[in-house]
Amino acid sequence: MKNITDDEALLPAVVAVTQAAGSHLKSRFSFDSRLGSGDEIVAAIHANDAESSGLLREGLKKARPGAGWVEDELEVGMLPPGEWWVTDPVEGNINHIHGMADWCVTATLVRDNTPVLTVVNLPMTGDTYTAIRGGGAYLDGVRLHASAKTKLDAALVGTGQARPGEDRETHRRIGQSVIAMLAGALVLRVSVPATLQLIQVAAGRMDVFWQYSQVRSGLLAGALLVQEAGGRISDTHGRPWSLASGDFLAAAANLHAASVDVLSTIA
Incomplete structure (x- = not known):
């Protein structure tokens, strides 16, 4: 050990x-x-x-x-x-x-x-x-310190695809989550790669990032950085995240619950 x-x-x-x-x-x-x-x-x-x-x-x-x-x-x-x-x-x-x-x-x-x-x-x-x-x-x-924001309507949030060739169901969830977050957050960006958004969450420049499906190498580095900067990691329903999870959420601590409230509506 x-x-x-x-x-x-x-x-x-x-x-x-x-x-x-x-x-x-x-x-x-x-x-x-x-x-x-x-x-x-x-x-x-x-x-x-x-x-x-x-x-x-x-x-x-x-x-x-x-x-x-x-x-x-x-x-x-x-x-x-x-x-x-x-x-x-x-x-x-x-x-x-x-x-x-x-x-x-x-x-x-x-x-x-x-x-x-x-x-x-x-x-x-x-x-x-x-x-x-x-x-x-x-x-x-x-x-590094994650954002101290307390209101989702002041948040800069982001998502992106895990890799080319995802299935239509994953595409649907991505699209629906973008629409849902556009109604709840201040500004939304969609880009790749995931780590370059996650480092911004860890640094407090961005507030929330989520992704459907997952590729280990795209999430592990950013997950550790966000956690060690005081942010929170889970799946999009607020359950503990692991490499067996189907999706991923990283958020400033004060915005995690509000992010789960929005993203957990995506079936």
Whole structure:
């Protein structure tokens, strides 16, 4: 059983590995990128993933040799017992290959299906977000605090799709939740990737984020950051969230109940 001191000792190595992968991806980035066909898009995504995941895997396995490695960043569901590295080599890859700056690199250590350490690097801004369970959430060493807002009608909220190719039922729930939240919140944004909205919730710049379906690598990093910043995590009905949950909600503590009231109406 590891403790917070062990994870604190591990954190600098994870930061270094994640930043190195981010720096390499930045060297591959161009604001002038213009892709045409679906085949070109898929090829560019796979090329980016291969470049980044190789660096991440080598560095993280060296930092924690006994931890397992999740090969596919689009996997869902519970993990086997023990420690696992869950990464997204280029979260927001679709943005990277289209010349947009909103993408990141994430690495999260999961212990018995609970995220215990995470690093999120934003290469285009140089920002690095970190969190250790029980140790707080930070942006480049500065402590993060979730929003203190108390009214949903003053809230900036957001959602987005977990991945391409979701089923029609998931699309329906996304659409209905957007309509419901547009009536309750101040402003709503819909964008990808999830982590780039969740870091804003952790930093108190945004107030609520939710998502139907789930991809582990898109939620684990942000979930830990939000919790350690004082926000609340659950499913959209207010029940405890886990990797077995069907949907996800992160909210400022004072807005969680109101968010559940709105989103729990979506069948």
